[in-house]
Amino acid sequence: MAAYQNIHWFPGHMKVAFDEIKKLLPQIDLVIEIGDARAPLSSFNNLIEKVVEGKKIARIYSKKDLCDLKKFEEITKSDISQGKYVKALDFKNKKDIKELTDFLSTIKSSKQEKYQRLGLQVPATRALIVGIPNVGKSTLINSLVGKKKASVANKPGHTRAPQMIKVSDKFVLFDTPGVLEPNYQDKQTIVKLAWLGSVKTEILPIEELTDTLITFLLNNYLNNLNIRYSTNLSPINQPYEAFEAIAQSRKFVLPGGALDINRARMTVLKEFQEGAIGKVVVDNVKA
Ligand SMILES: Nc1nc2c(ncn2[C@@H]2O[C@H](COP(=O)(O)OP(=O)(O)O)[C@@H](O)[C@H]2O)c(=O)[nH]1
Numbered sequence: 001m002a003a004y005q006n007i008h009w010f011p012g013h014m015k016v017a018f019d020e021i022k023k024l025l026p027q028i029d030l031v032i033e034i035g036d037a038r039a040p041l042s043s044f045n046n047l048i049e050k051v052v053e054g055k056k057i058a059r060i061y062s063k064k065d066l067c068d069l070k071k072f073e074e075i076t077k078s079d080i081s082q083g084k085y086v087k088a089l090d091f092k093n094k095k096d097i098k099e100l101t102d103f104l105s106t107i108k109s110s111k112q113e114k115y116q117r118l119g120l121q122v123p124a125t126r127a128l129i130v131g132i133p134n135v136g137k138s139t140l141i142n143s144l145v146g147k148k149k150a151s152v153a154n155k156p157g158h159t160r161a162p163q164m165i166k167v168s169d170k171f172v173l174f175d176t177p178g179v180l181e182p183n184y185q186d187k188q189t190i191v192k193l194a195w196l197g198s199v200k201t202e203i204l205p206i207e208e209l210t211d212t213l214i215t216f217l218l219n220n221y222l223n224n225l226n227i228r229y230s231t232n233l234s235p236i237n238q239p240y241e242a243f244e245a246i247a248q249s250r251k252f253v254l255p256g257g258a259l260d261i262n263r264a265r266m267t268v269l270k271e272f273q274e275g276a277i278g279k280v281v282v283d284n285v286k287a
C-alpha cells in the first residue's frame with residue numbers, strides 16, 4: 001500500500017510522553033484513560049498498561065452520544081467481564097459527569113484500601129487523565145473542574161509541572177492530561193483514527209482516507225448514509241459513485257458544470273466526524 005509510505009512515526013515522542021507520566025506516578029492513585037466510544041479498541045494505547053503497572057486504570061469512553069451503543073457494548077463486554085473499569089459517557093452532559101464521579105469514587109488504590117481497612121480517613125483519590133488526541137481529555141477536565149480552578153497542590157519551582165485541582169473532598173485531578181500517541185502497529189487503526197480526527201487527516205491522501213471511509217459506511221451504515229444524503233446507494237457501489245451521488249444530491253458543482261467530488265469527500269469526512277451521519281462504531285469485536 002504505497003499510500004501509507006508518507007506516514008512517519010516518531011517513537012521518541014511516545015517515550016517522552018510515557019516518561020512524563022512515569023514521573024507523576026508516585027503521586028497518582030488512578031489513571032483515567034480516555035478513549036472514543038466510536039473506536040473502543042483503536043482509540044486506546046495498549047502500552048499504557050505496562051507504563052503505569054500497579055496503578056488502577058479506568059477506561060472512560062467519550063462521545064457516547066455519537067456512538068452505536070449496541071456495537072460498543074458487544075466490543076467492551078469482554079473487558080467488563082474481566083473486571084476492567086469501563087464506562088461510556090457524553091462529556092458535555094452534566095448527568096453523565098455526575099455518574100462518572102460516582103463511578104470513579106468506587107475505585108480505590110491499594111493504599112486507599114489499606115486506610116479503609118484500618119478505619120482511617122481515606123485520602124482523596126489523585127487521578128491523572130491520559131489519552132490520544134481529540135478524545136475529549138480537555139472537555140472532561142473542564143466538565144469535572146467547572147469554574148473552580150484553584151490549585152490545591154502548588155509545588156514551588158516547577159512552573160510547568162501539572163497542578164492538582166480539587167474536584168471534591170474525595171477526588172483530586174491533575175489539570176493537564178497526559179497525551180498519548182495512538183497505537184500505530186497496524187495501518188487499519190491509524191486510518192480509523194484519521195476518520196475520527198484523532199490522527200491528522202493529512203497522513204494519507206484525502207482520496208484514500210475518504211474512499212476507505214465511504215466504503216466502511218456503505219458496508220456498515222448504509223441506511224445512515226442514504227438518509228443523510230438523500231441517496232439510494234448500495235454496498236456494491238464504488239467509492240467514486242457514492243461521492244458522485246452525494247455531490248449530485250447536495251448540488252456540489254464546479255464552475256465548469258462538473259460535479260465537485262472533492263467537496264463531497266470533505267463534506268462526508270467533516271459530517272462523519274461531527275456525528276451527523278449517525279451513531280457509529282468503527283471497530284469490530286476482537287477475533
Ligand atoms: N459529542 C461529543 N463531543 C465531545 C465529547 N467529548 C469531547 N467532545 C468534542 O471532541 C473534540 C475534542 O475534545 P478535546 O477535549 O479537545 O480533546 P483532547 O484533545 O483529548 O483534549 C471537541 O470538539 C469536543 O467538543 C462528547 O462526549 N460528546
Ligand SMILES: [Mg+2]
Nearest residue numbers: 137138139177
Ligand atoms: Mg486537550
